[in-house]
Amino acid sequence: MQHSPPLHPSSNPAETFMRPLGKTMKIAHFTKVPEQTALQQLLSNYRDTPHTATSISPASMMFCDSQESIFRYLIQLYKMLEKGTKNQSKFQKDETINEGDQVLMRNHRKRAKFDPDFLHEPFKVVEIAKDG
Numbered sequence: 001m002q003h004s005p006p007l008h009p010s011s012n013p014a015e016t017f018m019r020p021l022g023k024t025m026k027i028a029h030f031t032k033v034p035e036q037t038a039l040q041q042l043l044s045n046y047r048d049t050p051h052t053a054t055s056i057s058p059a060s061m062m063f064c065d066s067q068e069s070i071f072r073y074l075i076q077l078y079k080m081l082e083k084g085t086k087n088q089s090k091f092q093k094d095e096t097i098n099e100g101d102q103v104l105m106r107n108h109r110k111r112a113k114f115d116p117d118f119l120h121e122p123f124k125v126v127e128i129a130k131d132g
Contacts, residue, residue, distance in 0.1 A: 020046070029114045101125045 020042060028038035047059040054061075097103065102122040107115060
């Protein structure tokens with residue numbers, strides 16, 4: 001049995017799949033795409049996406065695409081080492097927000113599951129508060 005912290009869903013394997021599933025269903029609802037079609041597309045993309053630890057997709061591993069997978073793995077490993085991104089935090093942000101930038105605001109009045117997380121209209125940054 002595997003335990004995971006209740007307020008840390010990124011460490012729970014089931015929750016790491018539920019996030020893209022929920023996003024897919026929300027997008028399908030707004031774009032009027034049938035749920036079955038959206039689900040099939042999600043599963044296809046999920047199977048073809050390389051795993052972060054191995055850089056090999058589950059479909060390639062399952063169907064023994066060994067030569068192509070090993071070659072792809074070596075190329076991606078080389079790119080990661082070349083860029084120096086191997087040990088960066090997944091929550092690290094490189095971009096900064098400047099005055100005059102267009103930004104989306106979080107929808108704090110979200111009442112239903114399928115309400116958007118962000119408001120549709122962009123806002124313009126007028127002033128940036130200084131720390132201290």
